[in-house]
Amino acid sequence: MISGKWAAGCLALASALAGCTPVPPRPITAETNLRAIEQRGLDNPALLAFVDKVRPTPLRQTAGWDLDALTLAALYYSPDVDLARAQWEQARAAVTTATARPNPVLNLNEAYNTTTSGISPWILTNAVDLMFDFSGRRKALRVQTTAQAEAARFRLTAAAWQVRSRIRTAMLGVYAARRSVDLLDDLAAAQADTVRTAEAMLRLGGISPYEVSQSRTALNATRDAAAQARVRGSDALATLARAIGVTPDALRAVSLDVSTFEALPETMLAPQARHAALLNRADMLAALADYDAAEGAIRVAVAGRAGGDTRLSPGYEFDQGSDKWGLAGGIPVPIFNQNQGPIAEAVAQRAQAQARVDAVQADAISQTDAALAAYRTTRDRVASDTQVASDLDRQLTVARARVTAGEASRFELAQRSLEIANAAIAREAAILAAQEARGRLEDALQQPTFPFPSPDAAPRTEANAR
Numbered sequence: 001m002i003s004g005k006w007a008a009g010c011l012a013l014a015s016a017l018a019g020c021t022p023v024p025p026r027p028i029t030a031e032t033n034l035r036a037i038e039q040r041g042l043d044n045p046a047l048l049a050f051v052d053k054v055r056p057t058p059l060r061q062t063a064g065w066d067l068d069a070l071t072l073a074a075l076y077y078s079p080d081v082d083l084a085r086a087q088w089e090q091a092r093a094a095v096t097t098a099t100a101r102p103n104p105v106l107n108l109n110e111a112y113n114t115t116t117s118g119i120s121p122w123i124l125t126n127a128v129d130l131m132f133d134f135s136g137r138r139k140a141l142r143v144q145t146t147a148q149a150e151a152a153r154f155r156l157t158a159a160a161w162q163v164r165s166r167i168r169t170a171m172l173g174v175y176a177a178r179r180s181v182d183l184l185d186d187l188a189a190a191q192a193d194t195v196r197t198a199e200a201m202l203r204l205g206g207i208s209p210y211e212v213s214q215s216r217t218a219l220n221a222t223r224d225a226a227a228q229a230r231v232r233g234s235d236a237l238a239t240l241a242r243a244i245g246v247t248p249d250a251l252r253a254v255s256l257d258v259s260t261f262e263a264l265p266e267t268m269l270a271p272q273a274r275h276a277a278l279l280n281r282a283d284m285l286a287a288l289a290d291y292d293a294a295e296g297a298i299r300v301a302v303a304g305r306a307g308g309d310t311r312l313s314p315g316y317e318f319d320q321g322s323d324k325w326g327l328a329g330g331i332p333v334p335i336f337n338q339n340q341g342p343i344a345e346a347v348a349q350r351a352q353a354q355a356r357v358d359a360v361q362a363d364a365i366s367q368t369d370a371a372l373a374a375y376r377t378t379r380d381r382v383a384s385d386t387q388v389a390s391d392l393d394r395q396l397t398v399a400r401a402r403v404t405a406g407e408a409s410r411f412e413l414a415q416r417s418l419e420i421a422n423a424a425i426a427r428e429a430a431i432l433a434a435q436e437a438r439g440r441l442e443d444a445l446q447q448p449t450f451p452f453p454s455p456d457a458a459p460r461t462e463a464n465a466r
């Protein structure tokens with residue numbers, strides 16, 4: 001009889017332990033990580049399927065990898081997004097941890113009476129401790145950890161936005177370098193024509209050697225500037241690859257569509273911009289979720305006044321041949337403290353969370369106003385430079401007519417061409433400044449011009465999930 005009861009207790013314990021699920025190890029090394037990164041490409045079928053699933057237009061029907069497509073690739077590959085996603089997953093797991101009911105505790109005690117005769121000398125006591133939360137602490141923990149998980153989700157969105165911002169900046173660098181090369185090549189062609197015209201006029205005695213030397217110096221400076229622009233383009237491409245999580249070779253193998261930087265959309269009014277910033281910024285939403293978590297922490301601390309869970313322990317005792325059943329219990333008695341310290345700490349943490357909300361809100365408004373003003377100013381500058389370029393085009397038409405009529409020299413015509421090329425460079429610099437201001441405005445609003453997908457929609461890559 002004794003051995004049967006003992007076996008039943010051991011069987012119950014073994015059944016409980018059998019529910020444990022082992023977690024397989026996943027070792028990583030620098031070498032395996034490097035191989036995984038080197039094998040990443042924008043031709044990955046799984047990546048292409050993800051991009052086409054999210055975008056309204058399939059990638060094969062577009063001009064190439066534009067800003068939103070590369071942002072999706074970054075959501076798929078970027079280690080920064082993977083890190084924020086893992087932190088969000090940890091926060092969600094914390095909700096399960098906080099709200100799990102404590103397991104019962106099986107207490108097994110045995111004793112042997114050496115002086116007993118005629119009856120069983122064994123004394124076996126089995127009891128089960130059951131914990132009950134009558135204070136509402138676990139409910140408060142659910143509220144707190146759920147808010148913390150929500151804050152982690154918003155930080156995941158913020159991390160994804162930061163990746164997009166870096167991609168936009170790098171793509172703008174690629175666009176600026178390409179445009180600079182094209183415009184500087186056009187300027188160099190105009191300067192070369194000017195040099196040829198000047199050399200011809202020098203032979204006729206129409207100008208001095210100093211003027212010819214100046215034209216040649218300007219031509220050499222333009223060619224050097226074009227070479228430097230090509231280097232900047234290579235650097236911007238490498239920066240873009242890092243933001244996405246691929247190698248520069250992977251980007252060189254595809255066509256990049258930078259046409260988004262050719263448009264300068266209208267701006268919104270300042271009140272609308274501030275409202276949009278406060279509604280869309282992930283850091284603002286995360287700060288509000290942190291405040292909700294701080295409120296939950298106060299509820300947890302207040303529930304802690306009760307001193308803990310109430311314990312109920314039904315049990316069975318086999319006492320030297322006698323069967324005995326009993327019921328024990330334990331009720332917390334908060335005599336010496338009522339959790340005043342943790343409650344005060346939680347209240348102070350809530351005050352900090354409130355201050356962070358106010359600080360993030362002030363930063364959002366300040367950044368939005370500054371970016372909006374900069375964007376408006378730079379757009380006006382683009383409009384002004386566009387008008388100047390249009391005026392120079394008309395002057396070039398007049399100069400050509402005068403040359404045909406014999407009223408002006410070809411050198412004057414070459415000078416007009418130089419002015420147009422320089423005006424185009426100045427206008428492009430204004431467009432670049434406006435696009436940079438537009439990027440700052442988008443960062444302040446955290447609201448792009450295309451539908452931005454939820455970062456948790458991107459699957460983890462096999463390399464990062466191993």
